[in-house]
Structures are given as structure tokens and as C-alpha cells.
Amino acid sequence: MYGWTGVFLKIDLSKSKAVAETYDESLALNFLGGRGFAVKILWDTLKQGTDPLSPENKLIFAAGPLTAIGLPNSGKLVVASKSPLTGGYGDGNSGTWAAVNMRKAGYDALIIEGKAQTPVILHIKDKACEFVDAKDFWGLNSFETHEQLSKKYSRTAGIVSIGPAGENLIKFATIVSQEGRAGGRPGMGAVMGSKNLKAIVIEGSSSIPLADPNEMKKLAADGYREVLAKPLYAFWKRQGTMSTVEWSQENSALPTFNYRQGVFDRAEEIGGFAMEKIKIANRGCPQCNMTCGNVVKDSEGKDSELDYENVIMLGSNIGLGNLGQVATLNRMADELGFDSISLGNVLGFAMEASEKGLIAEKIQWGQFEETKALINDIAYRRGLGAVLAEGVRAASAAIGNGSSDWAMHVKGLEVSGYDCHAAPGMALAYGTSSIGAHHKDAWVITWEIKAGRGNYDEEKVDYLIKTQLIRGGLFEALTVCRFPYNSLGFELEWYQKYLRAATGVEFSLEQLNQISDRILNLMRAFWVREYKEKWTRDLDVPPMRWFKEPLTEGTLKGSMLDFKKYNDMLNTYYEKRGWDERGIPKKSTLERLGLVDEAKQLDTYR
Ligand code: PTT
Ligand code: SF4
Numbered sequence: 001m002y003g004w005t006g007v008f009l010k011i012d013l014s015k016s017k018a019v020a021e022t023y024d025e026s027l028a029l030n031f032l033g034g035r036g037f038a039v040k041i042l043w044d045t046l047k048q049g050t051d052p053l054s055p056e057n058k059l060i061f062a063a064g065p066l067t068a069i070g071l072p073n074s075g076k077l078v079v080a081s082k083s084p085l086t087g088g089y090g091d092g093n094s095g096t097w098a099a100v101n102m103r104k105a106g107y108d109a110l111i112i113e114g115k116a117q118t119p120v121i122l123h124i125k126d127k128a129c130e131f132v133d134a135k136d137f138w139g140l141n142s143f144e145t146h147e148q149l150s151k152k153y154s155r156t157a158g159i160v161s162i163g164p165a166g167e168n169l170i171k172f173a174t175i176v177s178q179e180g181r182a183g184g185r186p187g188m189g190a191v192m193g194s195k196n197l198k199a200i201v202i203e204g205s206s207s208i209p210l211a212d213p214n215e216m217k218k219l220a221a222d223g224y225r226e227v228l229a230k231p232l233y234a235f236w237k238r239q240g241t242m243s244t245v246e247w248s249q250e251n252s253a254l255p256t257f258n259y260r261q262g263v264f265d266r267a268e269e270i271g272g273f274a275m276e277k278i279k280i281a282n283r284g285c286p287q288c289n290m291t292c293g294n295v296v297k298d299s300e301g302k303d304s305e306l307d308y309e310n311v312i313m314l315g316s317n318i319g320l321g322n323l324g325q326v327a328t329l330n331r332m333a334d335e336l337g338f339d340s341i342s343l344g345n346v347l348g349f350a351m352e353a354s355e356k357g358l359i360a361e362k363i364q365w366g367q368f369e370e371t372k373a374l375i376n377d378i379a380y381r382r383g384l385g386a387v388l389a390e391g392v393r394a395a396s397a398a399i400g401n402g403s404s405d406w407a408m409h410v411k412g413l414e415v416s417g418y419d420c421h422a423a424p425g426m427a428l429a430y431g432t433s434s435i436g437a438h439h440k441d442a443w444v445i446t447w448e449i450k451a452g453r454g455n456y457d458e459e460k461v462d463y464l465i466k467t468q469l470i471r472g473g474l475f476e477a478l479t480v481c482r483f484p485y486n487s488l489g490f491e492l493e494w495y496q497k498y499l500r501a502a503t504g505v506e507f508s509l510e511q512l513n514q515i516s517d518r519i520l521n522l523m524r525a526f527w528v529r530e531y532k533e534k535w536t537r538d539l540d541v542p543p544m545r546w547f548k549e550p551l552t553e554g555t556l557k558g559s560m561l562d563f564k565k566y567n568d569m570l571n572t573y574y575e576k577r578g579w580d581e582r583g584i585p586k587k588s589t590l591e592r593l594g595l596v597d598e599a600k601q602l603d604t605y606r
Contacts, residue, residue, distance in 0.1 A: 473516020
């Protein structure tokens with residue numbers, strides 16, 4: 001095989017054993033890599049009903065055939081597992097030198113199972129793998145861990161680690177790398193913690209076998225030049241994703257006071273231009289010339305790397321309008337190892353519960369010191385923090401009193417940064433996203449606003465499905481960053497050329513679409529198999545707040561979603577996907593995608 005290394009490293013932490021295994025070429029051709037590999041491995045090897053925090057669960061780090069080849073934005077990997085937050089398939093996409101080193105060590109994926117008796121660090125150096133005692137590291141935050149490990153091993157090693165949130169099995173703990181890249185929103189950090197795995201250090205020195213190395217060299221250089229030449233490049237370097245704050249504010253889509261207002265009177269103070277005034281550097285993932293991480297000095301004089309999502313979830317959504325303070329909360333999320341989106345979401349939920357008198361604790365909107373204390377309480381599971389540590393779905397079940405209407409999640413994953421009171425297409429994207437309410441698979445809201453936000457037309461369903469196949473399927477299987485494509489307009493055809501030069505295989509766009517469809521259908525099948533009789537179409541419906549309580553501020557004040565129209569749109573979506581009225585892939589759909597055994601198995605869960 002070219003492009004793929006053809007090898008997975010299987011690690012059993014219970015036995016301190018690591019075995020390299022080759023895999024069949026058909027897996028590569030049918031599932032490509034990243035998310036494709038992860039879902040196939042989880043489907044084939046995880047027993048239905050496995051406790052996500054048990055040794056039996058598997059934690060997978062998977063790359064694709066373009067990862068680590070010096071082409072635009074190819075320093076990313078997918079980290080996946082059965083999620084302790086949602087109970088379904090969970091993953092994240094992280095930019096890290098671990099992606100580059102893993103491939104250069106000769107592996108397309110690490111598949112980790114078992115549980116070490118005492119905390120360990122996995123050190124992989126090409127073909128060698130050692131299990132290093134981590135007692136001196138347990139308890140350290142992710143920045144301290146990174147710093148000490150890069151001194152102990154090498155500055156060029158790939159390092160991923162968990163902070164106290166992962167150690168304490170907080171359900172929305174992530175895996176952190178390079179002091180500001182975080183991956184695995186649905187609790188991948190907790191899965192790592194449950195295995196007593198503090199960190200992975202990986203060093204690789206081989207080159208990846210390519211079908212046409214000369215062609216690849218030329219195409220890669222051309223690709224970087226093309227990215228630089230894109231008209232939006234200069235502004236992107238200045239603000240990255242941060243300009244979305246102003247956009248969301250203008251379009252009443254800004255999560256504000258737990259998704260009530262859509263606009264925030266201090267939005268300007270936390271927006272892209274305010275950020276530029278305190279920005280000190282750009283930072284980013286390996287092999288990227290778009291470096292979109294905005295490093296600023298926070299209110300305590302420390303570095304913090306800002307993106308749209310973490311700024312609005314820890315800013316407007318909790319009523320905080322001081323960017324330096326928001327940056328401090330963001331740094332705490334990175335250090336402790338929380339997903340910043342879910343963190344801002346549960347904080348907003350707690351503040352609303354306090355305002356409504358449903359909890360004894362007084363947690364007020366926008367109070368910096370109180371919020372810092374609560375974040376630490378969540379990390380160490382103290383008091384109210386222990387309730388919030390389970391995620392917003394479980395917290396609302398504990399608090400009751402109708403709070404499930406404004407517990408902002410889908411399938412247990414907290415909603416990310418878009419208010420959908422007046423965006424039915426984006427609401428459907430959240431409703432049907434393959435990991436719960438995340439915009440990764442389909443960020444359709446900017447298109448929707450141009451297309452007409454009030455309608456629930458078939459055209460929106462078509463656009464959503466097309467977007468899910470490209471973003472949730474293709475980019476997650478290639479594992480390269482999607483920003484050149486969706487933020488600068490770097491054309492999809494580039495990836496076909498890269499695939500040809502890397503693997504020697506000519507993939508048409510139709511074939512790539514079919515691979516994506518296969519992956520997304522298998523992800524859905526995994527959810528259905530796990531939820532069994534609890535699977536219902538209600539799981540594809542976004543939070544009731546957007547249907548029952550109109551927007552309270554701004555030019556779209558009074559807007560809300562129509563429940564019947566949403567359900568009609570969901571029916572159309574199911575029909576077009578080849579799913580039944582409960583949203584379960586039909587046997588014929590799975591068979592058409594070559595998932596014949598999977599179809600048989602799923603039949604027993606209908
Ligand atoms: C991603 C999610 C996002 S999506 C953001 S900001 W975004 C939040 N970032 C966090 C953070 O930072 N620290 C923290 N403690 N928690 C965080 N949680 C949130 O995580 C990320 C970029 C971004 S920034 C986005 S959109 C794009 N996402 C991609 C994707 O999903 N796939 C892909 N092929 N390319 C992508 N490119 C962009 O990558 P998750 P990263 Mg991330 C500080 O992890 O679980 O996927 O959730 O990985 O290396 O930080 O890059 O406005
Ligand atoms: Fe990473 Fe941003 Fe570059 Fe994408 S554009 S690879 S998220 S630095």
C-alpha cells in the first residue's frame with residue numbers, strides 16, 4: 001500500500017503490551033482513515049453496552065492517508081471512543097505533532113484498551129513502546145505535563161495528555177496538545193483518564209510511502225501557494241475564527257445567557273477586532289500556513305489561545321463581556337482539560353438554574369471570580385461542580401423542574417456556538433449531527449441566512465446532507481483540516497490530486513461521497529445499537545427552548561422554531577438518507593453501501 005502505512009498499533013494497558021498489526025487494504029479503500037477507521041473498529045470490536053469508562057472501551061487515535069505528508073493543514077488526527085457523555089459514538093479532530101509522529105513511526109492508528117494498574121505514560125518511539133510510570137505527573141495540568149514531557153523526551157515529540165478533568169472522569173474532558181489544541185468534545189479525555197493513561201509521547205522518524213513522491217512534492221508546494229493567494233487569507237491570519245463573533249451578533253445567532261437572546265450588548269468587547277488589540281501571536285497545528293490560533297495575554301498576564309467557540313461559550317453565553325477574563329477562563333479549560341464549549345454550556349445552565357431559584361448555590365451571570373471557583377469545583381467534583389461534571393443532560397435530570405427544556409444539548413452533547421431560534425436548517429444540522437450537537441459535520445447557518453432563514457424547504461435538507469458528507473465524512477476520514485476548504489475556498493479537487501499522488505488510487509468525487517455516506521451510516525448504526533429500545537426520533541430534535549421560548553432581544557425578537565415544520569423537515573431528511581421513520585438506516589441502504597453484515601446485525605436492534 002502507498003499513502004497508508006497499513007499498520008495499527010494495538011495497546012493493552014492492562015497487560016502492558018503493544019502489538020503492531022497490519023490491516024487489510026479493503027479497509028483503507030472503503031473507509032479511508034480517521035473517523036472511518038475509528039467507527040469500523042468500534043463497530044467490529046466493541047461489545048454492545050460496554051461501559052465507556054470501563055477497561056473494555058477502546059480509545060482510538062486515527063489518521064488518514066494524507067496525514068503528516070507535508071501538504072496544507074495535514075497535521076491532524078481523529079480521537080474516538082464510545083462516549084461517556086452521550087453513550088454513543090464520540091470523536092474529535094485535533095491538530096497535533098502526535099499526528100505527524102504517529103504516522104512517521106509507521107502507524108495509521110493507535111487502538112488502546114484495558115486499564116493500567118497505576119497511572120502511566122505511553123512512550124512510542126518508532127517500533128518501540130514503553131509504559132512509563134506517571135505518578136509524578138498525575139495531578140499536573142495539561143500545560144505542565146506537556147512542558148515536562150517535552151523536556152524529558154524531545155521538543156519535537158508529539159505529546160497528548162489529560163489534565164485533572166480527564167483524571168477525575170469529567171464527562172466532557174478532552175485530550176489536550178501543544179497548550180491550546182484540544183480534541184474529543186464528547187469526553188475522550190475521561191476515557192483516557194479511566195484507563196489511567198496520563199499522556200502519550202510519540203516520536204517517529206520514517207517517511208511515509210508515497211505512490212508518486214515527486215508529484216506530491218510539487219502538488220504540496222502548489223497547494224501552500226494557492227492557500228496564500230486566496231483573497232480571504234490576510235484577514236484570516238488576523239482573526240481566524242474570531243470574526244464570527246461579529247457575524248453571529250449581526251445575525252442574532254450568538255449564544256447569550258444560555259441561548260436566550262441571540263445578541264449580547266457587550267459583543268463588540270469580545271469580538272474579532274477587540275481580540276486584535278490584545279493579540280500577541282498566531283499559533284497553529286503542524287504543517288499549516290493558516291495558523292488560526294489567536295494568542296492573547298489574559299487578565300492574569302498569561303498566554304491563552306482564542307477561537308470563536310471558546311470565546312462566546314465562556315463569554316456571551318455566561319454574560320461575561322471582558323475579553324481578558326474570558327481568555328483566563330479559556331486557559332483554565334485548556335489547562336484542566338475541559339471541552340470549552342460544554343463547559344460554557346453547563347455554566348450557563350447553572351447560572352439560569354440559580355436565577356430561577358432551582359439550586360441553593362448563588363451563581364450569577366458574568367461574575368468572573370465565582371465562575372473561576374465553579375470551574376475548579378467541576379474539575380474536582382465538589383458540590384454543585386459534581387452535578388455539572390456529568391454534563392447538562394444529567395444535570396437537568398438531577399435538577400428537574402422543567403429544566404430539560406433549556407438544557408441545551410442533543411443526544412447528551414452540549415450545543416456549540418449557534419443560537420437556532422431563527423435557523424431551522426442549522427437546528428436540523430445539530431439534531432442529526434453524528435456525535436451530538438456539534439457544528440463539525442455541518443455549519444450551514446451562513447448559507448441558510450442567505451437562502452432565507454424562515455423556510456423549512458427541501459433545498460435546505462439537500463444542502464445539509466451535501467455538507468455533512470463533505471465535512472463529517474470526507475474531512476474526518478482524510479483527517480486534514482477543513483478550514484482551507486470552507487474558510488478560504490481551497491477546492492475539493494486538490495484532495496483528489498493529493499490522494500492520487502499519495503495512494504496511487506484515483507478516487508472520483510462520487511466515490512469519496514459514497515465512502516462518506518458509508519461512514520456516516522455506520523456511525524448512526526453504532527448509536528442505534530448502543531441505545532437499543534431507547535432509540536427514538538426525539539433524539540434528533542434540538543432543545544425545546546428553541547421551539548417554546550422566543551428570542552428575547554434583537555431585531556429577531558419573538559422568533560422561534562415551528563415544531564411541526566421541523567418534524568416534516570426531519571422526515572424529508574430521513575427519506576433522503578434512506579433511513580426509516582425512526583431515523584434508523586434501512587437494510588437496503590446499508591447493503592447498498594456494502595455494509596451487509598452490519599445490516600444483518602442492526603436488524604436485531606430495530
Ligand atoms: C472542536 C471544538 C472547537 S471547534 C473549538 S473552537 W472551533 C473548541 N476549542 C477548544 C479549545 O481551544 N480548548 C478547549 N479546552 N476546548 C475546546 N473545545 C472546542 O473544541 C480546532 C480547529 C477548529 S477551532 C475548528 S472549528 C475546526 N475543526 C475541525 C474539525 O472538526 N475537523 C477537521 N477536519 N478540521 C477542523 N479544523 C478546525 O480545527 P473537537 P484543534 Mg479540536 C483552545 O477538537 O473535539 O473536534 O472539537 O482541534 O486542533 O484545537 O483545532 O471555532
Ligand atoms: Fe490548525 Fe487552524 Fe491551521 Fe486548521 S487552519 S490546521 S485549525 S491552525
